[in-house]
Amino acid sequence: MIRRPQTIFILAAREIRDGLRNRWVASTILLLGLLALALSYLGSAPTGEIKVGALEVSVVSLTSLSMYLLPLIALMLSFDALVGEFEHGTMLLLLTYPVARWQIIFGKFLGHATILLVAIVVGYGGALGVLILTGDGDATGWQNYFAMMASTLLLGCVFLSIGYLISSLVRERAVAVGAAIGIWLLLVVLYDLGLLSMLMINEGEFISEGLFSALMLANPADAYRLFNFTGFGEVGHLVGVIDVDADGQSSWLAPLVSMGLWVIIPFLLTTARFHQREL
Amino acid sequence: MSMTTDSAIELRAVEKCYGKAVVVDGIDLQVHRGECFVLVGHNGAGKTTLMKLMLGLARPSAGKVLILGKDPASRSFVDQRQALGFLPESASFYPHMTGLELLGYYARLKGLPDTEIGQRLQQVGLHEAAERRLNTYSKGMRQRLGLAQAILGTPQLLFLDEPTTGLDPIVRRDFYQIISDLRASGTTVVISSHALNEIEAQADRIAVIKHGKLMACGSLEDLGKQVSLPIRTRLEVTMGSAARVAEQLAARIQIDRVNEHSIDLLCPEDEKMSLLRHITDLGEIVQDISMTAPRLNEIYLHFMDEEQP
Numbered sequence: 001m002i003r004r005p006q007t008i009f010i011l012a013a014r015e016i017r018d019g020l021r022n023r024w025v026a027s028t029i030l031l032l033g034l035l036a037l038a039l040s041y042l043g044s045a046p047t048g049e050i051k052v053g054a055l056e057v058s059v060v061s062l063t064s065l066s067m068y069l070l071p072l073i074a075l076m077l078s079f080d081a082l083v084g085e086f087e088h089g090t091m092l093l094l095l096t097y098p099v100a101r102w103q104i105i106f107g108k109f110l111g112h113a114t115i116l117l118v119a120i121v122v123g124y125g126g127a128l129g130v131l132i133l134t135g136d137g138d139a140t141g142w143q144n145y146f147a148m149m150a151s152t153l154l155l156g157c158v159f160l161s162i163g164y165l166i167s168s169l170v171r172e173r174a175v176a177v178g179a180a181i182g183i184w185l186l187l188v189v190l191y192d193l194g195l196l197s198m199l200m201i202n203e204g205e206f207i208s209e210g211l212f213s214a215l216m217l218a219n220p221a222d223a224y225r226l227f228n229f230t231g232f233g234e235v236g237h238l239v240g241v242i243d244v245d246a247d248g249q250s251s252w253l254a255p256l257v258s259m260g261l262w263v264i265i266p267f268l269l270t271t272a273r274f275h276q277r278e279l
Numbered sequence: 280m281s282m283t284t285d286s287a288i289e290l291r292a293v294e295k296c297y298g299k300a301v302v303v304d305g306i307d308l309q310v311h312r313g314e315c316f317v318l319v320g321h322n323g324a325g326k327t328t329l330m331k332l333m334l335g336l337a338r339p340s341a342g343k344v345l346i347l348g349k350d351p352a353s354r355s356f357v358d359q360r361q362a363l364g365f366l367p368e369s370a371s372f373y374p375h376m377t378g379l380e381l382l383g384y385y386a387r388l389k390g391l392p393d394t395e396i397g398q399r400l401q402q403v404g405l406h407e408a409a410e411r412r413l414n415t416y417s418k419g420m421r422q423r424l425g426l427a428q429a430i431l432g433t434p435q436l437l438f439l440d441e442p443t444t445g446l447d448p449i450v451r452r453d454f455y456q457i458i459s460d461l462r463a464s465g466t467t468v469v470i471s472s473h474a475l476n477e478i479e480a481q482a483d484r485i486a487v488i489k490h491g492k493l494m495a496c497g498s499l500e501d502l503g504k505q506v507s508l509p510i511r512t513r514l515e516v517t518m519g520s521a522a523r524v525a526e527q528l529a530a531r532i533q534i535d536r537v538n539e540h541s542i543d544l545l546c547p548e549d550e551k552m553s554l555l556r557h558i559t560d561l562g563e564i565v566q567d568i569s570m571t572a573p574r575l576n577e578i579y580l581h582f583m584d585e586e587q588p
Contacts, residue, residue, distance in 0.1 A: 004390050006387075007388060010384065010387045010388055011388075014373075014384060017380075018373075018375070021375055022375070088371055089367065089369075089370070089371035090371055090372065090373060092336065092367050093365065093367055093370065093372075093428070094388075095336055096334050096335075096336070096360060096363055096365040096438075097360060097385065097388045097389065098357055098358055098359075098360040098361045098388070098389060098390075099357070099360075099388055100354070100357045275354075278331075278336065278337040278338060279331060279336040279337060
């Protein structure tokens with residue numbers, strides 16, 4: 001008997017149907033779309049003065065928004081993935097089917113990533129459509145906007161992967177929720193506060209610029225911000241505060257690698273943990 | 280043919296510990312192909328754990344489990360699971376799916392054609408409720424759906440963990456009918472159950488489990504001989520002669536109860552024939568006789584009351 005490759009898609013399809021059924025997809029699209037539009041209109045007020053395309057301003061504001069929002073959405077989609085099925089008893093049955101354990105995680109990942117993809121494309125893409133119809137935007141602006149959308153998906157995937165790891169480590173759903181929120185606070189909020197306070201100690205003499213950059217790259221949320229603020233085109237000078245990387249040419253690659261590793265490593269750890277788990 | 284290839288399931292000195300608790304304690308057993316094998320035992324005896332070990336959901340702490348000649352907990356066994364069916368104890372499903380969606384999901388995971396879905400729903404009598412969500416299903420309907428799921432693709436090996444608990448008599452009857460149809464096509468069935476009276480008719484062999492140990496394993500007759508429980512015998516005699524006949528019999532056999540016109544005797548298995556001959560000699564006073572071999576229920580209680588070996 002040959003293992004069927006479509007197994008992963010069957011598993012992914014169930015997650016997508018679940019997402020559609022419990023309105024996850026609809027509410028995420030709505031949330032992202034409305035916020036993108038709101039920020040674009042609010043952000044377009046100063047554009048006349050400093051002569052930047054409306055799209056580039058949107059990239060800055062949407063990046064700041066997505067950095068907080070997407071990790072939260074992704075964690076809420078994924079924290080439940082394994083522990084929920086264990087707790088509910090559906091995993092017991094699933095594991096007696098001809099499905100490998102890595103396929104279960106990968107199928108869920110594919111399903112959840114598709115939900116995020118649709119939400120980002122429809123939500124942010126829809127806002128982009130409105131901006132194009134109502135105003136200006138040059139070629140580099142588009143490029144930045146699409147890069148922002150793609151990296152936002154990647155950021156979402158990072159936190160899906162982290163969510164699965166949490167889900168594979170804990171025994172109870174309630175603990176998983178707590179851990180997910182804790183991780184979100186740590187990586188998205190507290191980490192930056194820590195970095196800022198390190199900068200303020202001795203007026204920045206406390207840590208070297210190199211170490212500071214490395215610490216920023218090491219955090220997926222900061223890597224995402226670095227990618228969008230310093231990596232591409234003209235966006236960087238809008239946000240001088242965190243423009244710490246002087247080497248503008250290569251700076252888009254390192255954040256991508258960092259985020260890529262943040263997808264792959266928790267995913268592999270989840271698979272290893274899941275394989276050990278007995279019922 | 281060697282024993283190994285003949286066995287659908289083979290357990291060799293299997294042990295399972297969770298922390299310090301020994302849940303399965305050195306069990307050896309074989310289930311032959313095509314057999315209906317029943318696991319009985321008290322709550323917490325280790326029946327469900329034993330089933331999880333057979334399904335590869337748990338790994339033995341010591342010993343070896345072989346299902347269709349292979350280790351079910353190994354990664355390479357994944358494809359072999361095509362040949363397995365399992366109905367967990369009080370099976371839980373995704374509550375927001377309809378019966379049709381759920382069965383379709385499991386059928387696709389087994390790579391079966393869509394025709395199988397409707398056919399199985401029909402078989403368990405759920406075709407009319409197919410479009411309803413599972414959170415509107417009754418316990419009996421969920422269990423029927425669980426069975427439909429377990430028999431998808433006509434498995435070679437079917438595991439049923441307390442399948443009829445909480446079901447009404449009609450559902451139970453249908454349940455056993457489906458299982459015997461499946462057995463006719465060669466499926467090996469392993470059932471754990473507390474419903475001893477209904478399960479004894481299904482069982483080819485029975486394993487009695489107590490505190491993780493295998494107390495006995497064999498056909499109902501084998502177990503009956505092993506525990507040497509007497510055969511209950513009832514004599515219908517002419518009105519008023521019961522006391523006199525009982526007096527005659529008392530010398531050779533244990534009398535359980537005497538009425539006006541009937542006598543209940545407890546006859547050891549090996550004295551059955553001599554008792555019958557003696558009764559025939561009594562002549563026309565004896566109008567009828569019925570003999571009941573010990574039922575699984577009595578045998579089971581006997582094993583449970585027995586001191587640990």
